[in-house]
Amino acid sequence: xxxxxxxxxxxxxxxQRLLMGPGPVNAHPRVLRAMSADLLGQFDPEMTGYMxxxxxxxxxxxxxxxxxxxxxxGTARAAIEASLVSLVTPGDTVLVVNFGRFGxxxxxxxxRVGAIIETVDAPWGETVPLDSIASxxxxxxxxxxxxxxxxxxxxMAQPLDGLGELVDAAGALLYVDATxxxxxxxxxxxxxxxxxxxxxxQKCLGGPSGSAPITISTAxxxxxxxxxxxxxxxxxxxxxxxxxxxxxxxxxxxxxxxxYWSEKRLNHHTEATSMLYAARECARIMxxxxxxxxxxxxxxxxxxxxxxxxxxxxxLFGADATRMTNVTGVYIPDGVDGERIRTMMREAFExxxxxxxxxxxxxxxxxxxxxxxxxxxxxxITLGALEACLRRExxxxxxxxxxxxxxxxxxx
Numbered sequence: 001x002x003x004x005x006x007x008x009x010x011x012x013x014x015x016q017r018l019l020m021g022p023g024p025v026n027a028h029p030r031v032l033r034a035m036s037a038d039l040l041g042q043f044d045p046e047m048t049g050y051m052x053x054x055x056x057x058x059x060x061x062x063x064x065x066x067x068x069x070x071x072x073x074g075t076a077r078a079a080i081e082a083s084l085v086s087l088v089t090p091g092d093t094v095l096v097v098n099f100g101r102f103g104x105x106x107x108x109x110x111x112r113v114g115a116i117i118e119t120v121d122a123p124w125g126e127t128v129p130l131d132s133i134a135s136x137x138x139x140x141x142x143x144x145x146x147x148x149x150x151x152x153x154x155x156m157a158q159p160l161d162g163l164g165e166l167v168d169a170a171g172a173l174l175y176v177d178a179t180x181x182x183x184x185x186x187x188x189x190x191x192x193x194x195x196x197x198x199x200x201x202q203k204c205l206g207g208p209s210g211s212a213p214i215t216i217s218t219a220x221x222x223x224x225x226x227x228x229x230x231x232x233x234x235x236x237x238x239x240x241x242x243x244x245x246x247x248x249x250x251x252x253x254x255x256x257x258x259x260y261w262s263e264k265r266l267n268h269h270t271e272a273t274s275m276l277y278a279a280r281e282c283a284r285i286m287x288x289x290x291x292x293x294x295x296x297x298x299x300x301x302x303x304x305x306x307x308x309x310x311x312x313x314x315x316l317f318g319a320d321a322t323r324m325t326n327v328t329g330v331y332i333p334d335g336v337d338g339e340r341i342r343t344m345m346r347e348a349f350e351x352x353x354x355x356x357x358x359x360x361x362x363x364x365x366x367x368x369x370x371x372x373x374x375x376x377x378x379x380x381i382t383l384g385a386l387e388a389c390l391r392r393e394x395x396x397x398x399x400x401x402x403x404x405x406x407x408x409x410x411x412x
Contacts, residue, residue, distance in 0.1 A: 017346070020382045021354030021368050022327045023180065024154040024202035024209055027278075028372045031207045034281035035274045042271045050280060051261060051271070057283035058213050060291065062197055063188040068216035070261040071279055073272040076179040076200025078252065079212030081109055082174050083196045085247060086224050086254035087144055090114030096129050096170075101153030101357045102177065106146050113248070118142060121135035125318035125329075127158045130166070137170050144344035145174050150181040152203075153357045154266040155329040155366060156322050157185060165195015173220055179203065182213065183286055184326040184370050187330070193221035201275075204298065204326055205282040205317060206371030211275040221258065228255040296323045300410050301369035301379055306403035308383040309367070312390070317364045326370035333361060333395055338362060341389050349385040376410050 006141050012377070019025045035410040072079040080170060084106070088094055094115045096106050105357040110117050120127045120136035137145065145167045152156040160176065167174040173195040178187055184204025189197045195217040201207030216224070231247060247253050251269065260268040286294055302325035309330050317329030332338040338355070342365070345351045354366035367386075369379050383402040390397060 015350055016347075018351045018373065018378060018381065019368075019380065020157075022203075022374060023368060023370065024366060025206065025371045025373045027208050028206040028282070028285055030282045030285055031278050034253045035208075037274075037277055039273045042267075042273075043265060047271070048265060048272065050276060054276060054280050054283070055261070055285065057280060058215065061182065061187065061283060061286060062213070063186070063216040064190045064197075064215045064217075066189070066215045066217055068214075068221050068258055068261075070214060070257070071276060072198075072212040072214050072252075072257060073210075073269065073275065074212055075209045076106040076177075076198065076202070077105075079177075079198035079200075079214045080106070080177055080192070081249075082252035082254050082257065083198055084109050084113055084115075084144075084146070085215070085249045085252045086227070087173060087175065087196065088113045088115050089143075089227065092143045092218065093114065093140055094146055095133075095136055095140050095145040097133060097145065097147035097158060098122070099127050099150065099154060099156060099158060100124055100151030102148045102151045102179075106148070106177070110146070115144075123152045126266060127156050127319075127322045130159070130162050133163060134166050135255050137166055137172070141170065142172050145172055147174075147176055148180075149171060149176050149178040149187075149197075149323045150185060150327075152180045152324070152327050152366065152368075153368075154318060155183065155324050155327045155359070156318050157324045158286070159322065160192045164191075168193055173223060179212075180327065181324065183282070183294065184374065185324065186291075186295055189215055189217075201279055201282055203368075204370040204374070205279075205286065206373075207278045207282040208275075211272065211279045213279060216254065224255050224258070228253075229346040240367065274387050295325075298374045299372060300376070300412065302326060303381045303412065304330060304376065304406040304410040305327075305369050305383070306369060308379070308406035311401040311405035312383075312387060312397045317360070326374065327366055327368045329360070329364045329366050332365060333390070334389065336393055336395055338365060341365075341386070341393065344389045344392070345385055348389070349381075351382055351385050353382070353386070376407075379410075380406055 096117045149385040176197045179200040182199030199213045202209035259266040315331045
């Protein structure tokens with residue numbers, strides 16, 4: 001049997017990069033320290049106590065009083081898939097509010113579920129007007145309406161006020177993916193009338209990817225539990241012809257996960273202890289900072305970033321009115337090799353900025369300032385480095401203007 005050369009597989013020692021792309025971002029040191037705490041058994045009273053604390057900590061972050069506010073073990077996509085798998089019965093009509101790459105992701109998951117997919121669309125760089133959504137709901141009579149809150153592929157944030165009322169009046173349920181905005185832009189799940197909202201740690205919450213906060217309304221929980229009871233009846237009757245509301249996933253069955261997070265503590269999986277510690281500390285940091293202060297910091301960072309980029313003579317992508325505060329899209333100047341600039345940023349300055357998807361690939365950079373990295377000095381360092389890289393590639397721009405403009409804009 002061949003021997004492994006441990007001198008080649010050395011201890012992990014990654015470079016200390018400043019992650020200023022659309023996510024993930026650098027985790028807060030307090031979160032990393034929390035993750036190093038000792039493990040506990042999943043039914044240890046100390047552990048279940050931490051689980052209860054997490055539920056309480058995330059309610060104000062989601063803007064909800066929902067009893068079912070908890071974590072799904074896995075990346076943010078785990079909670080997205082758990083929500084759709086648990087809400088949607090094969091043959092259900094689902095209306096997707098589609099304005100970017102992650103609206104397409106919702107459609108891909110729904111196709112696997114067996115949903116009848118309808119969309120109401122906006123061009124990349126715009127959002128979908130509420131009256132267009134209302135018309136689409138009337139036209140399609142969906143059982144579920146699904147939308148992204150902030151789509152990092154386009155850097156746009158879909159306005160959600162009034163949407164829940166439309167969905168409720170149609171007798172449907174509303175799902176919102178807030179992966180890119182939770183912790184950085186205000187979430188008001190109850191005011192929106194959203195039935196399920198999901199997130200992730202790796203962006204504005206300033207943690208590592210691997211745990212997905214979720215909140216579930218009473219109406220959605222009733223729907224999920226009722227579906228589980230019907231499914232159990234089908235199984236007891238021996239119906240195996242594919243009819244009925246059978247849930248194809250065990251791991252992503254929200255009814256089973258909710259039982260695990262309930263007082264019953266019915267075993268479903270082994271809780272990802274270190275990730276729970278991380279999620280708990282992310283929430284403690286946010287609430288300790290103060291939610292309004294947190295949102296204002298992200299707004300200042302976004303305002304400074306956009307001002308600095310414009311002062312370089314660069315053109316921003318998308319509509320200002322619906323731009324996310326924490327990610328900015330900017331056109332790569334004509335004649336500039338975008339990937340060469342990204343490589344130079346990484347190799348010369350240890351700074352990562354993002355590329356783009358689909359129709360925007362090779363056309364824009366996506367530059368984030370979120371979570372632990374939504375800090376004035378990190379925005380200024382990033383702008384200064386980008387300016388230096390562009391100048392080295394022969395792009396003419398006013399020296400120092402970006403940092404000056406950003407410093408002025410930070411204060412609003």
